[in-house]
Structures are given as C-alpha cells and as structure tokens.
Amino acid sequence: MLRVEQARAGYGAVEVLRGISLTVDEGEIVTLIGANGAGKTTTLHTLSGLVQLTGGRITFLGENIAGVPAHELVRRGLVHAPEGRKIFSRLTVLENLEMGAYTRRDPDGIARDLARVFELFPILAERRRQAGGTLSGGEQQMLAVGRAMMARPRLLLLDEPSLGLAPLIVARIFEVIRELSKSGVTILLVEQNARMALRLAHRGYVMETGAILLADAASALLENETVRAAYLGE
C-alpha cells in the first residue's frame, strides 16, 4: 500500500531523513520506534506532504506521491493524526469531527462514522458542544483519533497517540487502534511506548538519526537484544 524508497527530506539546509526505506502492506499495523529526534515525526510529515521529499520515492496505492499537496493525499485516503493532537481549540468537538470529514461528500457515510466515533469514545458524544480546547489531554487525543477516523482513512498515520496520557487512556487508545485495524484500516504507528507498540503491531522499524536501523516482525523486535537494551529499558 505504501512504499518508501531511499527517502530524503529535511528542513531547509538541514537534512533529517538520510535515505529511509520502508513498506506498509494493506491491513497491517506497522510501528516506527526510535529515540527523541530520530526523525519519526519528520518521516510522517514527509509521507503526508507537509515536508518536501528531496530524494528517493514514495508510492501510495501504486502512485508516486512526491509533490502531491497534503490536502489531496487526504482525499486519496492517506490520513495523518499529528503529534501533539492539533485540535481546533475554538471549534466544538462536533465541528472538529466534521472537519475530519472535510473531503467527503457522503452525508450518510459521515453520519455512520460519527456514530461509530461516539460509540468508541462516548465521552466525545457527551462533550460534543464543548470547545475542543477545553477538553482534557486524554479527551483531546481521543478527539484527534476520532477526527482522523472521520476522513475514512485507508492508511492512518498516528504520531505518538499515547504521549502524556494516563495508562488507562493509553490502553483505550490502543484498543481503538486495534479495532480500526480490524475494520480494514492500515496503520503506521509512531510511538515512544515501544513495548505497547510492538505488542500491537505486526512489524516494526527502529529508527536512529534519520536512518532505519532495524526492520523485523514485531515479535522478533521484542526479543532483539539491541531493542531490549535501548528501547524497552531492560
């Protein structure tokens, strides 16, 4: 579904991604882990068109997507829930979710997906008329995930959905990711919480200073000495 070959990208003169390659197949959950500043967020930004690709190739659903604007990629089903939630703080919860469905023109489908989001996160239904900025951190993260679901993603990029959340809420978010995956959404998950991410994912990539260090089945990475020492704190 997604194929990245020797991708290079950065900010101005600073190259952050120094030729990374990865693939995500239809139906998979793939996780990308790595230390702070490794370039995980930059990778996702490059995939979703926020950061310009300066070398290599990215294909999504068989098409080269280098240079395709971010808003067009959403239309094609590549949806990115960014790091730090980025909720519209003065729009209501409901309006935030409507914005998620911005590219869609099927009112019935949108209504069904809205009902689904409210079913997965009942608290959002309760708070639907409240401004997004007044939600707690955990609720905002649920809203960010819900909002991304409203776009009907085929491939969902999630950047640190567990950041700064209480264990119970993290567990809830991960449960929802699993549910989404079951319903046919392909997922690329960036996480600090490497253990949880590797338990959830089929495959994983380990990233270090702009390059892919390791790529393997998630279960194998959980057993890998380097990974255990560096990312699982063992």
Place this chain on the structure above:
Amino acid sequence: MLTLAQQLWIGLTNGMVFALIALGYTMVYGILELINFAHGDLFMLASFLALTLVGLLGLATASGPVVVVGLLGVVLACAIFAALINRTVDRVVYRPLRNAPKLAPLVSAIGVSFVFQNLGLFWGGLPLDVMGGGLAAAAPKSFPDLIPSTNLLGDGAAFRITAKDLVVIGSSLCVMVALWLFVTRSRLGKAMRATAQNPLAARLMGIDVDRVISATFLIGGALAGFAAVIYGLYVNTIKFQDGYQNGLYAFTAAVLGGIGNIPGAVVGGLVIGIVRALSDQYIGAQWQQAVVFGMLIALLVFRPQGLLGANVREKV
C-alpha cells in the same frame, strides 16, 4: 439625556462602517497573522469606484426606484471590484512571501497601501464630472446625497433618525448576519475558522489552505467594497486619504475586539464609533484621535487579548 442618546445613535451608525472594514482586517489577520495595511486604502478605491458609477449612471438626478436599483448595482460592482483586487494582491504580493519572516509581507502591505493611495490620487484627477473635472486630484469629492436625510420623527423633533441612518444600520446588520451564518454554518466558513486556529491541522483535514486564504481575501474585500458605498452615501464626501484614516480606526476596532475575532471586530467598530461621537460631543472634536487611541492603549494594557479575544489555551 437626549443629546447623549443622539450621540450614541450617530456613533452606532458611524461604527457600522468601521465594523465592516474591521472585519476585513481581522479575518485576514486570523488566518495569516498579517496586518493588511492596504485594506483601508482598498476601501477608499472602492468608494471612488462607487462615486464614478453613481456619476456614470446619473443617479443624482434619477427617480426613486432607479436610484434603488442603481445603488444595488453599485454595491454589487464595488463589492466584486474590491474582492478581486484584494485577492489579486494576495496572490501577487503576499503569497510569494508566505514562508518569509512575518515582517516581509507586512512591509509589502504598507507598500501596497501607498500604491493604492496613489491610484486614488490618479483616479481623483480623472477628467470626470463627479471628480470635479479632474482639476484638484487631492481635493475632497462630493458624493451625491441619494438617500433622504429628513428626520423621520418630524422636522422639529429633538431626536434625529433619518432614512439614511436606517439604511446604513439595517444593510450593515444584514451583511454581518450573513457573514456570521457563513462562517458558522457553511463548509468553507468552518474551514476558514479551522485554518485560522491551526493551519497545519487544517491541511491534514484535506483543506486546501490556499483556497481558504483566497476566499478570505475575497470576502474581506467585498465587505470593504460594501462599506465604501455605505460610507459615501452617509458622509457625502470622499477623498483619497479616507482609506488611511478609516483604516486606522477600523484596525483599532479589530484590535479592540480581539484581533482575529469576527464578532470582536463588530463590537470594536461600534465601540470606536460611539466613543468617537461621545468624545466629539463632550470633550471636543480636536481630541477625537487622542481619546480613541488612548482608549486603545489602556485596553491593551489591561486586556491585551481585546474585548472578545480568545482566552482558550491549547493543551499540550
């Protein structure tokens, strides 16, 4: 007491014009964090177009129904004219500077403001009857008094309400309500608010931010075009510096209400109109600017986010 009420009424009527111009400042600022210094001068250019069209259509000597239809046409033409110019300036001048330091588009906006003022001066010098035959380009031009300003309460009444006042207030309110419905109900309007709050997230929702910015300039321009006609009809004289003066008041109104905040711009405009009128009456017309800007400074000290400015913090 009656004097006070009368000044409030006059202030309210004047304030409508400030509010309409302030909306253009605040909407653009909301999305680009750009103070579009040329906005007031755009308003002035539209007022020159209004006067030119009124002259060409001969509305000054036309009968009632013709005046009504003619004015609707003039409003439409001025709104479209200002909308298109505003969007074009964005495309040509501001868009290439989107990723430049904030100071660059700001300085460019000041440049555009001067260009517009000079265009106004040129326009004022055209050999047209309404421009005074082109003899004195910089001189104030008189705008025909097309709407009756007889007192609706009767000639001798102590309080004055004219048909003109009602047209200014009524039509401005209609435009404001329409704008409000647009930004709160329509898909594009919601996209506008979303983009103003978080442009990065807006792009990730599939919103074409460039399109939203263009729409914002179109709408802000149209409001200025509409305000220009209203202003000409109400004040009955226009000049090429009007954009600078009214723009400054309108910008103050936008800051007063909380820059970036749409209802805030309206509230700010009305407050400025009323404060100006009261200050003229009770303090003296020569103190007008000192009072208005003194109030702005005081407000910025005690309530920097403006009257209705957003106070919602983003949680990290």
